[in-house]
Amino acid sequence: MRQxxxxxxxxxxxxxxxxxxxxxxxxxxxxxxxxxxxELKAVDNHFDPRQLQPGEEFMxxxxxSVQADSLPNYGVIGRVQFRGKIAITGTYEPNHQLPGNTExxxxxxxxxxxxxxxxFQGDDRQVWFCFNNPEVAKQQLGExxxxxKKAVIVIDDYETVYYPSDVFDTATLVRVxxxx
Numbered sequence: 001m002r003q004x005x006x007x008x009x010x011x012x013x014x015x016x017x018x019x020x021x022x023x024x025x026x027x028x029x030x031x032x033x034x035x036x037x038x039e040l041k042a043v044d045n046h047f048d049p050r051q052l053q054p055g056e057e058f059m060x061x062x063x064x065s066v067q068a069d070s071l072p073n074y075g076v077i078g079r080v081q082f083r084g085k086i087a088i089t090g091t092y093e094p095n096h097q098l099p100g101n102t103e104x105x106x107x108x109x110x111x112x113x114x115x116x117x118x119x120f121q122g123d124d125r126q127v128w129f130c131f132n133n134p135e136v137a138k139q140q141l142g143e144x145x146x147x148x149k150k151a152v153i154v155i156d157d158y159e160t161v162y163y164p165s166d167v168f169d170t171a172t173l174v175r176v177x178x179x180x
Contacts, residue, residue, distance in 0.1 A: 045114075046121045049080050059118055060084060061158070074164055075122050081159040085174055088113040088155060090128075092141045092179070093148045105137045105144075106130040106168070107153065120162040129169035132157060137173045151179040 047058055049068035056063045061084035068078035090109040106128055109117065114127035131137040138144075141151060155171040 045117060046119050046123070047080075048121050049076060049078050052080060058082070059116070061086065061118065064157075071164065076120065077163050078120075079159060079161040079163075080118065080120075081157065082118060083157055085154050085156050086116060086158070087152060087177060088116060089150070089152050091148050092137075092146075092151050092153075093128075094138065094142055094144050094146045104130045104134050105141065107151075107155075107171075117158060118160055120160065123160075123162050127169070129155075129158070129171045132170050132172045140173065140176045141179060149180050152177040 045059060049066050052058060052063045052066050054063055054065055061082035064081040064083050066078070066080050068076055068080075071077055088107075088109055090107050090113060092105065092107055094105045107130075109127040109129070117127055119127070141153075142149070153176050154174040156174050157170075157172040159170045161167045161169055
């Protein structure tokens with residue numbers, strides 16, 4: 001009986017190894033997958049920040065920092081910063097309708113691509129962010145007088161902020177893949 005169990009375990013191990021080898025040859029590299037992630041579908045991009053720790057990974061992104069608190073009648077609030085490049089589609093808005101914003105260009109993420117960015121549990125707002133590096137965004141995507149335009153971009157250092165006030169998410173523009 002013990003030999004039979006050992007044989008079954010060996011067959012399963014070989015089978016798993018073959019599957020892993022096939023997957024490595026069939027699917028793109030992790031970096032390519034992250035760069036083209038706007039074509040992928042996330043199962044669930046919502047998280048509870050109280051369950052995240054710096055250094056962990058969520059949705060293929062490294063958790064850099066976590067600030068979380070609770071507000072009665074509102075739930076968990078705070079900010080979480082992630083590190084890792086990800087490609088997204090959306091609309092570049094050099095003058096997004098943000099109170100007092102005249103200098104920071106922003107990006108409104110398409111609905112399908114929004115599923116590729118981490119979100120607080122309960123956060124069902126439209127996904128948009130402003131750039132940490134506005135000079136680079138203006139140089140690559142256009143100055144203040146530029147009309148909003150569709151683009152595919154690669155970002156890094158995405159920080160999602162969830163407070164009951166006028167706050168916004170941020171990200172660093174790495175490069176522009178395409179723009180209309």
